[in-house]
Amino acid sequence: MARQRKLAVTLRSHPFALLAGAVVLFMSLSISSVQASERTWRKCTEFMQELAEAHRESIGDIEATFEARWNRVLAEVPEGKTARKELSAMAKRLRQNSGLTASQHTNVTRVLDLLDHMPITENDLEYCRNKRFFRNRIETFALAYEEEGDQLLAELEALASLFSLKPDEGVLIIAGHIDGSVESIKLDQDGRLGKALLVGPYRNEEFFTLAKVQAGPHHWDHMRSGMWELNLSFLDTTLDIQAGALNYAGVLSLSMNFSLASAQLDDRAAIVLDKMEVRYPELLRSLPMFNALTPDDPFIEFYLREKAQQNESSANAP
Secondary structure, rough: OOOOOOOOOOOOOOOOOOOOHHHHHHHHHHHHHHHHHHHHHHHHHHHHHHHHHHHHHHEEEEHHHHHHHHHHHHOOOOOOOHHHHHHHHHHHHHHOOOHHHHHHHHHHHHHHHHHOOOOHHHHHHHHHHHHHHHHHHHHHHHHHHHHHHHHHHHHHHHHHHHHOOOOEEEEEEEEEEEEEOOEEEEEEEOOOOOOOEEEEEEEEEEEEEEEEEEEEEEEEEEEOOEEEEEOOOHHOOOOOEHHHHHHEEEEEEEEEEEEEEEEEEEEHHHHHHHHHHOOHHHHHOOOOOEEEEOOOOOOOHHHHHHHHHHHHHHOOOO
């Protein structure tokens, strides 16, 4: 790629120099400046190419490790063709709905595209004057990509664990949206010390997670980000988790920006049911669904009954 370079040459006239000497001096300074600038550009280009190659190798290692762990989780599902087939289908949708593709574009494709074409302007040369800082900056993109993969693997492992529920365990549907950054959200089981569930981190995103929890009453305890923590007891809500069931628990709306934090829990059963049908229809078919937020509300039962009748009618249609 051809680069446009602006070279600045400063001339200082010697008071005793003859005109011919001035001309020679001008030519000498111009040539040395061009040579120095060309060398600076070349060295900077080589540094950028070195960083690009290192980034490619790092990403290659990250992706190889991710794929190996992903396949291992799928292979460790309890024996049974049905369970393994169902998890494989859910895992595929989980991956499609994750932020991994977006993270790859941001932290891999765009970074490599920039490095492959840098330096472009004189200002880009500054990055080569502080190589350690810029190298560390590039490494943070690889770490961000790796963290996205680790979070996805954790979700897959949690999903795989749902195929081995104990008699006193149920599945909690954790849905919501976060504005800002939350490191963790804690769910406590009432009257059981040490029985807590931590989910997160979440950063400016919609989240939809399934988790295996013990049956019984639970409450949202707190959410934390860095030094800040928001006690969620003001939500004044008890979630009555039923064993062997999918447990609807409402939709959390969270905000955590610097010292300002807020939270609310809304009843959005239709939204959660719609997402379950799209992402985990196998679980909807194999496990009953219970309203852990408002057990007396008949909406979920009504919705699933109507949906089953529609599906039956469609299947029997000529």
